[in-house]
Amino acid sequence: MTEVTEPPTKKPKMAETSLDNFIENIKNSKKNLMAILSDEFTKPTQFTQVYVGGVNNVQDLSKIIMTLNEKLPLKELQHLKRARKHEVILCSVQYLNTQTQKTIQEYIKEDVYELKDAFKYFKVTSLPAVPPKLKKQQQEFSRVWSCNFHPNAYLEKLCGDQFFSVNELIEHRCYMAIAFEVANYYLSKLKDNLLITDVSESNVNATVVVDPTIKSVVAISYDNRENHPTQHSAMLAIDNVAKTQNGGAWNTADKSGIHNELQSHIKKKFANVKFGARNYLTKEVLNEQKKNASESPYLCTGYYVYMVREPCVMCSMGLVHARANRVFFCFKNNLKGALCSKTKLHCVPSLNHHFEVFTEFL
Ligand SMILES: [Zn+2]
Structure with missing residues (x-):
């Protein structure tokens, strides 16, 4: 059957x-x-273009940072650490464009005179435009540059599924x-x-x-x-x-x-x-x-x-x-x-x- x-x-x-x-x-x-x-938790990270300089001598790094903080403060990019290994952030591309017609090389040479011989190269790189809110964002950001980050346990929980x-x-x-x-x-x-x-x-x-x-x-x-x-x-x-x-x-x-x-x-x-x-x-x-x-x-x-x-x-x-x-x-x-x-x-x-x-x- x-x-x-x-x-x-x-x-x-x-x-x-x-x-x-x-x-x-x-x-x-x-x-x-x-x-x-809000979108800052859910949308892909926004990046902004910045000028970065490779320093000639890593031992000069803290002096270079002090001078840059005084002459070229990071302002809206405070969430980014100024230096990473032998490179330092000089300023955002947008900032330089609004200040002057000069190239970054000319600007450092003429307006940040103390650092005219400090760099062996300059480059443009894309870095996160806004501070990380969550640990996973901070981990993602730190692959490109070091960020200042203060974890918020409540936010972490709010973004989770428990x-x-x-x-x-x-x-x-x-x-x-x-x-x-x-x-x-x-x-x-x-x-x-x-x-x-x-x-x-x-x-x-x-x-x-x-x-x-x-x-x-x-x-x-x-x-x-x-x-x-x-x-x-x-x-x-x-x-x-x-x-x-x-x-x-x-x-x-x-x-x-x-x-x-x-x-x-x-x-x-x-x-x-x-x-x-x-x-x-x-x-x-x-x-x-x-x-x-x-x-x-x-x-x-x-x-x-x-x-x-x-x-x-x-x-x-x-x-x-x-x-x-x-x-x-x-x-x-x-x-x-x-x-x-x-x-x-x-x-x-x-x-x-x-x-x-x-x-x-x-
Ligand atoms: Zn209604």
């Missing part, structure tokens, strides 16, 4: 996955999250699963048998704001752009946080920052999750405690924000203003995303607040 084997079952495509199953996967996956970092501990990961995944459950809750009012494509291939967005110091959900929101052009999920979430602090402009949730019916729905599915904000310190209380009102935190100071989809520029800027501490999102927003897809707003140096961004929940 021939053995009958089952035909191989195809891995279900995302389109065939029910939203409920998907939420379970988000919650239970062991995959660590990845930080979205940033969150197992317990932290469980928490982050749980809060993201709640964001999906919020989407599930609202969508199921419109439609039965929801598939993950109902969320992944539409503009649906939902936001969960968490106070990590008390491990509690402070506010929840769901997109309302159909009825109001600026009521994106993150903007509503910020407004709902404001409601927990005696504020808020939109009449979309009760004073707790979370709609009661939605809260009981989520409690049924996530029994261990805590809800509610810390007691809000009013100006009067702060005055009683002899604290200045300006010492009170901004709306989302220290809060973590979990979003189904990458926020747009308006929402991301709103989260900057509200001083969110970390933003987590699941799906990229290829057309309008401001934290990865179109730009990285959280990496703009001129902004006065920067939050961390994490993704890769899938």
Whole structure:
């Protein structure tokens, strides 16, 4: 008798996955999250052209360096060590071009007279234009020239793939699963048998704001752009946080920052999750405690924000203003995303607040 084997079952495509199953996967996956970092961590090293001189006598090196530091300071190339073996950096090609029409030989001979006989040759070489941020960059850079480098243990960890501990990961995944459950809750009012494509291939967005110091959900929101052009999920979430602090402009949730019916729905599915904000310190209380009102935190100071989809520029800027501490999102927003897809707003140096961004929940 021939053995009958089952035909191989195809891995279900995302389109065939029910939203409920998907939420379970988000919650239970062991995959660590990845930080979205500025380009200086992710893009190939930028190089700049510099003039290098080979010294005649290595014993003169320290004297040569002292003279060069005085006459031709490295300025924007401070991250590079001045000398390597018998060679020294003289200046960047761009610097000489902006200063004079002279060649490097003429410039040293006429303007750094003390060193006119110090070099046996001059050459142009490409060296890293920016300081190394990570050990691996420093190792790469040091193959071409020695660099000044101060390792930063936090950054090294942030760039690795083990940033969150197992317990932290469980928490982050749980809060993201709640964001999906919020989407599930609202969508199921419109439609039965929801598939993950109902969320992944539409503009649906939902936001969960968490106070990590008390491990509690402070506010929840769901997109309302159909009825109001600026009521994106993150903007509503910020407004709902404001409601927990005696504020808020939109009449979309009760004073707790979370709609009661939605809260009981989520409690049924996530029994261990805590809800509610810390007691809000009013100006009067702060005055009683002899604290200045300006010492009170901004709306989302220290809060973590979990979003189904990458926020747009308006929402991301709103989260900057509200001083969110970390933003987590699941799906990229290829057309309008401001934290990865179109730009990285959280990496703009001129902004006065920067939050961390994490993704890769899938
Ligand atoms: Zn938005």
